[in-house]
Amino acid sequence: MNESDSRAGELARLFEESLSRYQAALAEATSESALRVVHARYAGKEGEIRKRLADALKAAPGPDKRAVGQAGNTALQKAEELFGSRLVDLHEQKRQADLQRRLDVTIPGRPHRLGGLHLLTQVRLELEGIFAELGFQVATGPQVETDFHNFEALAMPKDHPARDMQDTFYLRSHDPSHDPLVLRTHTSPVQIRTMLQQKPPVRIISPGKVYRKDDDPTHSPMFQQIEGLCVDEGVTMADLKGTLLYFVQRFFGPGIGLRLRPSFFPFTEPSAEVDIECFFCKRSGCRTCKGSGYIEILGCGMVDPEVFRHVGYDSEKYSGFAFGTGLERMTMLRYGISDLRLFFAGDARFTEQFR
Amino acid sequence: MKVSWNWLCELLDLPAGISPQAVAERLSVSGVAVDAIHPIGKGLSGAIVVEVRGKRPHPKADKLTLVDVFDGKEVTQVVCGAPNVPSPGEPLSSPRLVWARPGATLPSGMTLSVREVRGVPSPGMLCAEDELGLSEDHGGILILAPEDGIAIGADFAQAAGLPDFVFELDITPNRPDLLGHIGVAREIAALFRHEGVRLKPTSTDPRTVLGWFADPVHCRDCDSPEHFEKAPRIVVEDPEGCPRYFAHRLTGVRVHKSPLFYRLRLQRLGVRALSNVVDATNLALLQFGHPLHAFDLGKLAGQQLMIRRAKAGEKLKTLDGQDRELLPEDLLIADVEQGVAVAGVMGGQTSEVGETTTDVLLECAYFSPARVRRTSKRLKLHTEASHRFERGTDPSALPEVADACAELIVKLSGGRLAAPPTDVYRHKIPTQKLTLRPERTTAILGLAIPTATQKDCLEALGLGVTFDGQLLHVEVPTRRPDLSREIDLIEEVARIYGLAHLPMTLPRLAMAEPPPPTKGMTIYRNADRARLLCASLGLSEVLLFSMTSPERVRLGEGKQATRPHLLDNPLREELSVLRTRLLPGLVELLRQNLAHGQTDIRLFEVGEVFLPSSPGELLPTERTHVAAVLYGHRDHFLKPTASDALDFFDVKGLCEQLLDGLGLKLCLQPSSEAGPRAVFIRVATENEAPMLHPGAAAAVVAAQSGELLGVFGELHPDQQKSHDLPNPAFALELVVPALPIEKQPYVAPSRFPGASRDLSFFVDDKVEAARLMDTLWHAGEPLLRGVSLLEDYRQPGHVPTGQKGLLFSLTYRSDERTLTDEEVHKAHQRVISHLGAKFSLQLRQ
Incomplete structure (x- = not known):
């Protein structure tokens, strides 16, 4: 055995020994980071194997260097393989362990609280949408109104018995020479304001709060109305009836019919109350319709020439219809709220029912 | 108004087979809403009128009586439990009772038989009003007097006018003509004209059945000497208030109860029976819809009446016993000494018809609707008379109505007319003459109705109609004050023809420019946006009244002297002023919801508040606010922990989201150059946020104008306590902006990565974070793209006294290239030195 062979054998043993300790250390490491520390210690730039290789290269005579280098590379390659396979094992172990987790999926979840719009807001937005389909735009106006806009311009002069139909809240006046101020009893003043500002064609709905001096389970001192107005050349009462049927069937459901009953409002002529076929009992008679088969839902009519006179429209040239209903009434009917x-x-318990 | 079916039948030729229900149905769909039909005495048969011939106690029961009753043929003993069994008098003048014999049926459906009551057999029973279906009264059996004129043995139902149906009508204010049976009958005749229903001619002309009026003498001129002596003396001083006054004079009147038939008829229609004379006026009222008044002529000083304005402060005791103080705008009926009636509203006590009355002055007048209404409103005295006068009675009908009433008084009281009537009617109210273009009806209704049919509809209502080939000429009787224009006639045509015939079309959509956006609509849209934002942030919407209590306004306003708008006629104190803020109402809801067992509460409202009018403006300033209250915990898992409790920064975060969502730009400092949408947040003063904790209250302020736009923070501990809240609550109130939400142009995200550097230092704890951030932003460093505060720590021991430790993360980025470490480092140093120059910082690390 020559010197060169014995040195080679020595070197191989050294690498073998390093690798064997390295393998043991890898086996002990149970995390990826620990694994990498071990890897660095043996197979890294400053690691033991490289160090031994460098020492051996330095000591080896010229012709042997090539063989030494080859042995070292073989050892390093083995070290990388060991590291790689151990890393895969470790990942697999971790994966297997993770897959063993078992949650109680029936525990209630962490809540993400939903807010919500008031039911009346939801219904208002829906109605605005329905009337938008028919080309009606929303118009608004003040809730405190002058007597003129709330009554006078709507053909309800002072001393008119029709004023009894709407019990009115008045504001305390600081100056009695002014027109009295009222909490508007309907949103019709918005129609007046719109017509005073705009020439026909006019096609608006005016949703909003209104006030009447009433307080019981079916009357509230404040409630919301939604009124519509359509003025143009050639607008007829048949147009009114058709518009209402469209609205009724969109809101209450397809196939529901309506009937117009003549009635009286000072600002429309002819005037009518609108009944829809009772959708609870299909006209066979129930509590909601009081056995009549019909439910009253709104008032309407052709705009009275007197109203046109007040806003400066020529009633020979233009005609129009108006209608108005209570948002609460619509909502109560549809949701069965009494x-x-x-x-x-x-009450949050009420509000949060309607998301 | 109530009407009796039987009464209507007396006025109409009604073919058999037209039921009350059919009539009610047709009325309802033709403009006369029938709210209810009450059957009266339905199913009553076999009950007869009997005379009391004897009574004695039941041998075995204290409360029962054995009554001998005589039915005209024989005497029968009946057991009776009522406490009011009358004692017998002379035969044929004893009190009379109603006996339901065996075999009789009652409205309740009961059929009577012979039944043993405590050992004594009782054939049938003696009836109380409720058992006969007359009323709810079960206080005792019904007792009739011989004067009721019902023969012994007569069938009670027939004598009492039973069965009957009472219709409850909802008469609209434009139809005074329907406030009496005649008017309703006329309407029914019109609606059923094709079924052969007609108004009986006699029903409108009582003179045909009243012999005295064979040659009626009406005194057109009350100053005429030959009539002056006997005819009622009437002086109308105020013809504007009283265009027509018609009066009869009756003598020899004996006042007593009316016969049962009339008493029951009145009772059924909701009128109390008083005496034959007064009942006669009420019956005439119910028949014609025209109020009448009977004065005791003997009690009228000077035996004459004057119709004049009241003197200021003049007093009168009305029939209801109230002293009324009058004004010159009130129309007064007076004798030579004093007022005896408030015209058209109520009579006075001094001249009331009573048992001693022998001479009656019967008033049938037409008063000015507006005058009656004003007086009735002011006196808060709404009567059957004022209700009709203020809607407009028929001035032409006075003689007819007065004659019919006088006839009835004569019939019921045994008196007679003492003189020709007096009729003061200087300026005759003419009938209206209108024209109707048949094609106009088509234009309004959208339905072509033949001219002949239109004519028929109007004639059915008793209007005089002629057609000249082009126009319908219509003469409207004075009983229809509601018909004064062409459109009124079109309505009548539509009503009688039937709205059911209207086709259904949609209106033509004409070309029109979209209306320019108004401030009101912008606020309306923004308010809905605020609602959606709040809802998406986990809050539930509530709606509260605009009216609130003065106390609640004070709570919200603190010491500030905002004068709220007061209601002149509130329902009650708690709803007597218009709210100036939303928060007080919401905070009250926290209390109520906690009381309902809620724990974590998040509510919001978007609504109007009412502020003092701007100078020169008549209407209050209405502003739309959004307000929210938070109470309890954030969203938490199972049981909340201490760190889940809400704090100031929850409401601040909510506020920031809202401001952003409403298109406002949050900046850090006031600035005259900032746009109208720039706002900043600073500490709120106690005046600005009286409901909030002074140390945890912030104000939202417009950066440009300095206008206060809202406040938010922790609820003041005093408020927390007074609202029974165990834990702190958090609140927010903002003005909904009047600016449209701007559409932001799209900015493409940078293709180059940014680099972040930390900046950590100690600084005086009085220095607000916003000032530091503002300074960082304004360091003029073009690469600085993000500033975020990561830490604010103040633990004693870790931080020098009076200082706080802040950690910022600053982000640098270029839009042209990836920055080198060195470029980032240099930029970071420039920013630090800029900040260091403005504040005394102790840099860390």
């Missing part, structure tokens, strides 16, 4: 006061009680 006490109007619930809408304004601010």
